[in-house]
Structures are given as C-alpha cells and as structure tokens.
Amino acid sequence: MSRIEDSIRVEKDSRGYAFIPYLMSGFPSEEDFIKAGRLLSKYSRVMEIGIPYSDPVADGPTIQLAHNAVLMKKLKLRELIALSSEIKAEKVIMTYYSPIHRTGIDKFVSLINEYGITGLLVPDLPVELAGELVSKCREYKIDNIFLVSPNTREERMRLVSLNSNGFIYVVQRYGVTGESKEVYGPIKEVIVKLRSITNKPIGVGFGVSRGEHIKQLVEMGADAIIVGSHIINTIKNGVDEKKLDEEIKDLLIKLKDKLS
Amino acid sequence: MKGFFGEFGGYYVPEVLIPALEELEKEYNRLKKDEEFQRQLDHYMKNFGGRPTPLYFAARLTDKWGGAKIYLKREDLLHGGAHKFNNAMGQALLAKFMGKKRIIAETGAGQHGVATAISGAALGLETEIYMGSKDGERQAVNVKKMKLLGAKVNLVSKGNGTLKEAINEALRDWAGSVEYTHYLIGSVVGPYPYPEIVRDFQSVISREIKEQINKIEGRLPDAVVACVGGGSNAMGAFYNFINDKSVRLIGVQAGGKGLDLGNNSAPLIIGNTGILHGAKTKVIQDENGNTIDSYSISAGLDYPAVGPEHAYLQSIGRAEYTYALDNEAVEAFLELSKTEGIIPALESSHALAYAKKIANDIGKDGIIIVNLSGRGDKDLDTIMKMGII
Numbered sequence: 001m002s003r004i005e006d007s008i009r010v011e012k013d014s015r016g017y018a019f020i021p022y023l024m025s026g027f028p029s030e031e032d033f034i035k036a037g038r039l040l041s042k043y044s045r046v047m048e049i050g051i052p053y054s055d056p057v058a059d060g061p062t063i064q065l066a067h068n069a070v071l072m073k074k075l076k077l078r079e080l081i082a083l084s085s086e087i088k089a090e091k092v093i094m095t096y097y098s099p100i101h102r103t104g105i106d107k108f109v110s111l112i113n114e115y116g117i118t119g120l121l122v123p124d125l126p127v128e129l130a131g132e133l134v135s136k137c138r139e140y141k142i143d144n145i146f147l148v149s150p151n152t153r154e155e156r157m158r159l160v161s162l163n164s165n166g167f168i169y170v171v172q173r174y175g176v177t178g179e180s181k182e183v184y185g186p187i188k189e190v191i192v193k194l195r196s197i198t199n200k201p202i203g204v205g206f207g208v209s210r211g212e213h214i215k216q217l218v219e220m221g222a223d224a225i226i227v228g229s230h231i232i233n234t235i236k237n238g239v240d241e242k243k244l245d246e247e248i249k250d251l252l253i254k255l256k257d258k259l260s
Numbered sequence: 261m262k263g264f265f266g267e268f269g270g271y272y273v274p275e276v277l278i279p280a281l282e283e284l285e286k287e288y289n290r291l292k293k294d295e296e297f298q299r300q301l302d303h304y305m306k307n308f309g310g311r312p313t314p315l316y317f318a319a320r321l322t323d324k325w326g327g328a329k330i331y332l333k334r335e336d337l338l339h340g341g342a343h344k345f346n347n348a349m350g351q352a353l354l355a356k357f358m359g360k361k362r363i364i365a366e367t368g369a370g371q372h373g374v375a376t377a378i379s380g381a382a383l384g385l386e387t388e389i390y391m392g393s394k395d396g397e398r399q400a401v402n403v404k405k406m407k408l409l410g411a412k413v414n415l416v417s418k419g420n421g422t423l424k425e426a427i428n429e430a431l432r433d434w435a436g437s438v439e440y441t442h443y444l445i446g447s448v449v450g451p452y453p454y455p456e457i458v459r460d461f462q463s464v465i466s467r468e469i470k471e472q473i474n475k476i477e478g479r480l481p482d483a484v485v486a487c488v489g490g491g492s493n494a495m496g497a498f499y500n501f502i503n504d505k506s507v508r509l510i511g512v513q514a515g516g517k518g519l520d521l522g523n524n525s526a527p528l529i530i531g532n533t534g535i536l537h538g539a540k541t542k543v544i545q546d547e548n549g550n551t552i553d554s555y556s557i558s559a560g561l562d563y564p565a566v567g568p569e570h571a572y573l574q575s576i577g578r579a580e581y582t583y584a585l586d587n588e589a590v591e592a593f594l595e596l597s598k599t600e601g602i603i604p605a606l607e608s609s610h611a612l613a614y615a616k617k618i619a620n621d622i623g624k625d626g627i628i629i630v631n632l633s634g635r636g637d638k639d640l641d642t643i644m645k646m647g648i649i
Contacts, residue, residue, distance in 0.1 A: 057274065057428050077548050101540070101549060146275075151438070152278070153279065156278070174276060175276075
C-alpha cells in the first residue's frame with residue numbers, strides 16, 4: 001500500500017480533503033524553504049517539492065521565477081534533494097525529465113530514495129514513455145504520479161490510472177501553472193469520469209488559489225488539492241511565518257466553515 | 261518505437277499537449293494523401309512561393325576556390341527570402357484544413373516568423389509570433405515585416421532572449437490555447453510528429469536538387485553542404501540523398517567564438533544526449549540537465565539543441581557534422597557577395613565557409629552543392645556594426 005495514498009486518506013477523513021502544498025527546494029533561500037516546509041507540515045501530510053530546471057514549459061511566471069532563482073545558486077542535485085529531509089511529510093519530487101535523464105534513471109531514483117522521498121511526478125514525461133522510470137521506482141516503492149488534463153480521453157485516463165500510485169494529478173484547466181480567478185467548470189466531467197475508472201485518490205492542481213476554488217473542486221470529487229503558485233507568491237520575498245500561517249489558515253478554514 | 265529516430269526524438273511534453281500531437285499526426289497522415297490538400301499546397305509552392313528554386317552554378321566562386329564545382333541551391337530566392345516558406349506554408353495549410361483559426365510560431369532570425377506571417381496572411385489565419393528580445397534587436401527589419409504582414413509579435417526578454425526562450429513561451433501559449441491554435445514549429449525540432457512533418461515539407465529541396473543536378477551534370481553530387489541550427493534546411497537538403505551512399509551529407513553548425521561551453525551553438529560537436537523542447541537529442545547542458553545558453557553571430561543558428569533526426573544520422577554515421585566560426589562565416593558572407601553578386605544569410609554563410617575548406621580535397625572533378633538557405637538583407641546591421649562596410 002502506498003504511504004502517500006494512506007496519508008491522503010487520513011487527512012481527507014479529518015478535513016474533507018487533503019492539502020498538498022508545493023514548494024521549490026531552496027526557494028526563496030535554503031533556510032526559508034525549510035522554515036516554510038516545517039510550517040506547512042502542520043497542515044499537510046503530503047508535500048510536493050520542486051527541483052529546478054532551466055526550461056520549465058509547464059510552469060507559468062511565478063514558478064518560473066522560483067526555478068531561475070534556485071538555479072542561480074548553483075546547488076548540486078544531491079544538496080537540493082537533501083534539503084527536503086528537514087521537512088516531516090510524505091514528499092513527492094516534481095521535476096522535469098531532463099535532470100532525471102542526465103543524472104541517469106537508476107542514479108536519480110536511488111538518490112531520492114536515500115533521502116526518504118516516496119513519490120515522483122514528471123510533468124513532461126508521458127506515461128507511455130515512462131516504462132523504465134516506473135519499474136525503477138517500483139523497486140524502491142516510490143510512487144509515480146501521472147497527470148490527466150481537461151482534454152485527456154478515457155482510454156488514456158485508464159493508462160494513467162493503471163501506472164499511477166499515491167494519487168492521480170488532474171490539471172484543472174488548459175495552460176501552465178499560476179493563480180487563476182475561478183475554477184474551470186468543465187473539469188467536473190473529467191473528475192467524474194476519472195472517479196468511475198479508479199479508486200485511487202484524485203488530486204487537483206493548477207490555478208488553485210482560493211478557499212472557494214477548493215470548495216468547488218472537493219464538491220466535484222477531488223480527494224486532494226495541490227496549491228503551488230499561491231504559496232510561492234506568498235513566500236517569494238522571504239518567509240514570514242505569521243503571514244504564511246494566516247494565509248494557509250485562511251485558505252483552509254474558510255472552506256471548513258463552508259463545508260460544515 | 262513510434263516517434264523515434266533510433267534512440268532520438270520522442271514527445272516529452274505536458275499531458276495537455278498529447279491529444280493535440282495525436283490529432284496532428286492523424287490529420288497529417290490523412291492530408292498527405294488528400295488530393296485537394298496536395299493541389300493547394302502545390303499551387304502555393306509554385307505560384308505564391310516561387311518553386312522550383314534554381315540550382316545555380318557559381319562559376320566565379322568555383323574558379324576562385326580552384327577545386328570542385330560549386331552549385332548553390334537558391335532557397336534565398338523563395339518568397340520571404342528563405343527556405344522557411346516551404347514548411348510555414350505547408351503547416352499553415354494543414355492548420356486551415358484542421359479547422360484551426362489561429363497559428364503561433366517561434367522565430368530566431370525572424371525568417372520563420374516572416375514566413376509564418378506571410379502564410380497566415382495568405383490564408384486569413386490569426387498569427388502570433390514569439391521572438392527572443394535579443395534576436396528582435398539584431399533582426400529588427402524582420403520584426404517590422406512581421407508586423408506589416410499583420411502578425412502580433414511578442415518579444416521574450418527572459419533568459420538569454422533568443423530562440424530557446426521563444427520556443428518555451430510558444431509551448432506555454434499552446435498549452436493554454438491548444439483547442440483552437442496550431443503551433444507552427446519552424447524547424448525539425450520539438451516533439452513528434454513535428455520533426456517528421458517539417459522534414460517532409462522541406463524535403464522538396466533535395467527532390468529538386470536531385471532532378472536539377474541530374475539534368476545539368478547527369479550524375480549525383482559528391483557532397484551536399486548545409487548549415488544546421490535546428491536543422492530544417494539541412495534535413496530538407498539531405499533527405500532524398502540518404503539512400504545514395506556516395507553522396508556525402510555535411511551539416512555545419514555554428515562554432516561561434518570557439519568550442520568552449522557558452523561560446524557556440526554546436527550541440528552535435530560538444531553536446532550530450534539530453535531532453536529539450538519535447539525531444540531527446542543532442543543538447544548543450546550542465547551536469548544537472550539544465551540547458552546552457554548557446555551563442556552565435558547568426559540568430560538563426562543560435563540554439564543549444566538540434567533536430568533529433570540529425571542526432572540519429574550522426575549516430576549511424578550517415579551524415580557528418582562540423583562547424584564554422586563566426587569570422588569564417590563573415591568572410592564567406594563577404595566573399596559570395598563580391599564574387600557572385602549574391603548576399604547570403606549569415607546562417608547559410610556557415611555552409612559556404614565549410615564548402616570552401618573541402619573544395620580542394622574533393623577536387624576539380626567533384627561537385628559540391630551548398631544549400632543557400634536564405635538571403636542576407638536581414639544581416640546588414642550586424643555586418644555594418646563590425647565596421648567592415
């Protein structure tokens with residue numbers, strides 16, 4: 001059984017959904033990244049940790065800025081991954097395929113395993129090209145998380161579900177990461193269809209930045225909500241623990257009030 | 261495996277683009293055999309673009325170099341001033357037949373941007389171009405042309421402000437607009453099926469060369485030489501000769517200021533096998549897989565990766581890849597202008613510079629064809645800034 005899936009279920013039981021925050025390793029600084037991660041782990045059992053890459057085509061301006069800022073520090077891959085071991089949560093590494101390919105699949109997977117990472121998400125690696133990576137991850141009991149988009153057809157959803165463990169990531173709109181004003185309505189059909197195919201948890205992300213978004217997506221059937229750009233925007237000039245704490249409480253509590 | 265040339269190629273892109281690539285592959289394979297599509301393509305190539313382009317014997321240059329006969333494939337005479345028209349017009353027509361209302365494209369030197377704007381205007385498609393801000397400066401005339409032709413031009417100031425950043429932004433645009441937009445990639449790069457589609461549209465170059473040289477000389481050439489940035493003019497010039505093993509296929513990359521990292525755009529010489537813009541190919545990158553900025557005097561070659569089919573042709577030894585330095589390209593630029601009355605693009609000047617080096621080795625009985633991929637009007641500013649004229 002997947003530890004990520006377990007954690008999502010436990011959190012869902014108590015709050016109605018799991019909250020998966022995204023942080024970029026080493027951003028805005030090494031110390032502040034750890035500070036933010038520790039604070040967020042009070043609210044979340046599963047966290048996504050980005051590893052920077054020079055050409056992140058699935059990311060909008062906010063997260064691009066985080067990629068670039070960390071690359072300027074010229075940290076080694078091992079250092080970037082090691083930083084996350086200071087944070088207590090199930091951790092999903094999110095990075096592009098180029099760093100993995102260059103490092104070598106064996107070496108990369110055993111490296112993240114060494115630092116207790118239990119999930120891996122590669123936004124530019126389609127499921128049918130991921131065979132070698134998936135079998136290596138299975139050896140180490142690391143979950144692979146693949147994505148479903150608003151335009152993913154049913155037979156592909158089955159392939160994605162079959163190969164994903166921990167949760168399945170639904171991209172809730174067309175485009176790249178970044179905050180948005182509202183939820184993309186037609187995503188409901190995607191979530192409902194995916195639910196009819198799989199019992200694995202469904203995580204929804206891209207553009208989620210308000211309590212109202214979370215409420216709507218959970219009502220549509222999301223088990224977990226991923227919040228990235230909104231958090232990166234909140235901490236980009238340094239982590240003010242009080243401000244971050246309020247921001248998260250605001251995001252999560254508003255929903256709890258409305259759900260109850 | 262589908263979508264690969266040997267180990268190279270593939271389609272390493274976000275999930276949202278997968279259905280679009282599948283649709284493109286399906287529609288392209290259907291339209292390849294569609295009579296009406298082929299009739300219109302042929303019409304635009306001939307009557308709008310100016311195909312076939314001449315194969316010109318450069319008599320004075322041949323004399324001057326004193327070696328093999330030099331022929332120039334005059335893609336510089338094509339509408340828009342470069343080979344880019346072959347692919348842009350083909351894909352724009354594809355977009356129209358697929359029912360897309362909008363086309364977007366990246367551009368380096370601006371030649372592909374201009375060709376896309378020309379094609380978009382001719383077919384009544386909304387056209388938007390992404391161009392690095394540094395490239396926009398050094399190829400300012402082309403920015404003006406694109407605007408004049410009705411295209412919206414977005415200058416991308418991120419990173420190095422060159423072709424790589426322009427492709428990143430175009431891919432991000434496409435992820436959000438894929439339902440009604442066709443991404444008109446300008447070279448044999450990017451995810452499958454693009455490298456194949458672009459190569460097919462460009463392969464008209466080698467189809468014509470073969471016919472023309474046969475008519476003039478009654479035999480195949482000894483070598484075909486073309487510059488390689490992304491590599492579309494070279495793939496076009498090589499493609500129909502791949503099975504003619506006696507013909508040397510020579511790709512010339514931009515050596516820039518030399519082969520040190522960061523000073524050139526020669527991934528086939530100094531790069532690693534890596535992933536960029538959806539393809540596994542040769543990339544100039546660091547030990548963590550991050551792309552290292554490329555450099556070349558020529559905006560159209562200033563790209564840290566290369567089309568996957570070139571990486572494949574190199575791996576099986578069918579094509580040779582070398583480089584020419586900035587100053588060698590500039591010398592060739594000046595030499596062709598004065599000797600033959602043809603101002604070549606700085607990109608194509610790299611191919612000329614290398615042809616000069618091998619003309620004597622191949623010898624007086626030999627034939628070298630240089631693909632003159634574009635004309636050099638756009639480069640006058642760059643040359644004048646060097647104080648040469």
